[in-house]
Amino acid sequence: MDKKIVYSGIQPSGSLTIGNYIGALSNFSELQEEYQCLYCVVDMHAITVQQDPAQLRKNTLDILALYLACGLDPEKSIIYIQSHVPQHTQLSWVLNTITSIGQLNRMTQFKDKAEKQKEIYAGLLNYPVLMAADILLYQTSLVPVGEDQRQHIELTRDIAERFNSRYSPTFEIPEIMAPKVGARVMSLQNPKAKMSKSDPDENGYILILDDPDTIRRKIKRSVTDSEGVIAYRDEQPGLKNLIEMYCAFKKTTPEEVVEEFKDQGYGALKEAVAEAVVEGLAPVQERFREIRGDKEGLEKIYQDGALRAQKMANKTLRKVYKKIGFIPFSS
Numbered sequence: 001m002d003k004k005i006v007y008s009g010i011q012p013s014g015s016l017t018i019g020n021y022i023g024a025l026s027n028f029s030e031l032q033e034e035y036q037c038l039y040c041v042v043d044m045h046a047i048t049v050q051q052d053p054a055q056l057r058k059n060t061l062d063i064l065a066l067y068l069a070c071g072l073d074p075e076k077s078i079i080y081i082q083s084h085v086p087q088h089t090q091l092s093w094v095l096n097t098i099t100s101i102g103q104l105n106r107m108t109q110f111k112d113k114a115e116k117q118k119e120i121y122a123g124l125l126n127y128p129v130l131m132a133a134d135i136l137l138y139q140t141s142l143v144p145v146g147e148d149q150r151q152h153i154e155l156t157r158d159i160a161e162r163f164n165s166r167y168s169p170t171f172e173i174p175e176i177m178a179p180k181v182g183a184r185v186m187s188l189q190n191p192k193a194k195m196s197k198s199d200p201d202e203n204g205y206i207l208i209l210d211d212p213d214t215i216r217r218k219i220k221r222s223v224t225d226s227e228g229v230i231a232y233r234d235e236q237p238g239l240k241n242l243i244e245m246y247c248a249f250k251k252t253t254p255e256e257v258v259e260e261f262k263d264q265g266y267g268a269l270k271e272a273v274a275e276a277v278v279e280g281l282a283p284v285q286e287r288f289r290e291i292r293g294d295k296e297g298l299e300k301i302y303q304d305g306a307l308r309a310q311k312m313a314n315k316t317l318r319k320v321y322k323k324i325g326f327i328p329f330s331s
């Protein structure tokens, strides 16, 4: 039997944080044996907020190199750039015709982003429909993402179900796959807000490519509380966040971390977290530097990935067009 499909994407809209790493990227490579995985750099999503063209090009290649640095193998996974596969926008148009504006208006990410724009463009509102097209084009079963994408995956399921019931079963209904700990890494300065690359306070986030001293400094300065007790609970959100970061890098559980540090102060825990992050990121950073320098190697990978993705995407798109009633065209 064919392997089930895993699909995920990351926007090249800035440097990636350890939130992106813990919530998504670090979980990608282990899925490669059991599933047919597709990992995309979603450049068309990134332009829903204004991007500098040179920076967008750089960020796109950075993410491709990070995919490889985190262990993605182009022999196993399909690694490609979204704008190289036109079927995404083609399916997205069709899905737009069965998605209600009310539902799009309720998306929390849309609301958050719209608040920050002077003028709200249609692309920002339709963002989740393009995301649904990404996922549904490949008959995806599982989508490894952080918790912030749950609402988008639910919308994707709704859209798929609507199409399937209006025409006939066409799309696989995908499921979210979020990590047990670290599905929502919080800001180091405000542990009630998600860690994000768009945070104006750079002490709030750690970038995957931050150097060791910067990582240590940011963790040392992170906001905790005045309880003075090491515990894993919602009432101590700063500490909870640090414990989850430690768990993600050390592959351990919050209970074990509390047990290990219960007789120590916050300073000792922070130092241990910093060392875990520095150690965990070192090999990724080293491989990134090697891979990022090899422009031709990268180009071969994304070209080959796009061709393989197009083949799969075309199959679904042709089915969709036929069911809708479009006249087939063969070139």
Ligand code: TYM
Pocket (backbone or CB within 6 Å): 007, 008, 009, 010, 011, 012, 019, 020, 021, 022, 023, 024, 025, 042, 045, 130, 131, 134, 135, 143, 144, 145, 146, 147, 148, 149, 152, 182, 183, 184, 185, 186, 194, 195, 196
């Ligand atoms: P993006 O580029 O914002 O984020 C990439 C991935 O990182 C996760 N993430 C986090 N996880 C835990 N804690 C955080 N603080 C944190 N911040 C970000 C995100 O959940 C995501 O998994 N819409 C997607 C991109 C996308 C996509 C898709 C994903 C487009 N098409 C199809 C899956 C399938 C996004 O904005 O990711």
